[in-house]
Amino acid sequence: MPELPEVELTRRHLEPVLSGAVVDDTEVRHERMVRRQPPGSDFAALLVGRRIEAADRHGKLLLFPLDDGRIWVMHLGMSGRLAVGESDAEGHTRVLVRLRRRPDVRFVDPRTFGFTAVLTAGELQEGPGAHLGPDALEALPSVDELADVLSGRSAPLKAVLLDQQVLAGLGNIYADEVLFRARLRPDRQAGSLSHAEVRALRRAVRPVLEAGLRYGGTSLGDLAYLLPDGRAGEYLGRLHAYGRDGDPCRRCGAVIRRTVIRQRSAHYCPECQR
């Protein structure tokens, strides 16, 4: 799944390709992929002819500033990826972007939960950026700030970690891993954490995300996340909680459990996590 580490790895791959590139042509093959575009504004018309200035990221959102001040925005959803330098044979290419003297960039997304748009800074702020809190890697809040946000919230901790307004970038996999590392059960009421537990939670975020980055991200099966060059990430085999229900905890040997929180799976060790 593309969560913060996978999106950041994508950004790093795309940066040398996109930075300074001029868009010659775009092909929107699946209209649903162009969303959150203000009525009347034309994605292709806004992108063609523009020079891309940089490759940035906020949470799971990819941001490519253009030379006219607008921003080419992309969210990979759950099955999306940006492919560079591959043939078009694999299918599911939803949006194709042709660059001057650079390889084609293809937005591939079988399930079409991702989207792309070209927006002004204001439109970004009002739209896809409206509910994005601090980036979980680049702008991790202090313990006190985090304690403030969590206090008074009755929702399960796992649900709050998935709330992009609280922390931008965590998804289902890395939220489970962060909770394992922090030794906190996903169904704990967010507001019930002691100061020491909030500290443990905060301290778990960066190492988990950095491990994901180090091992090339988490690739599940065939259609979930590959790097832009087509390689699979290797973090799946190093996960402690996510998807390991029925398997022994890597720390204590107890059987990892799976439960459902907010219609989403959550995995935890009943011994290590309290």
Added chain:
DNA sequence: AACGATCCCTGTTGGC
């Protein structure tokens, strides 16, 4: 305002 459920979509998986 916070919370929880539902919906979108399609490849994969599991049960019969």
Added chain:
DNA sequence: TGCCAACAGGGATCGT
């Protein structure tokens, strides 16, 4: 073995 329903999930939206 083959078919089909259930499942997976990020985020918008809606009802409470």
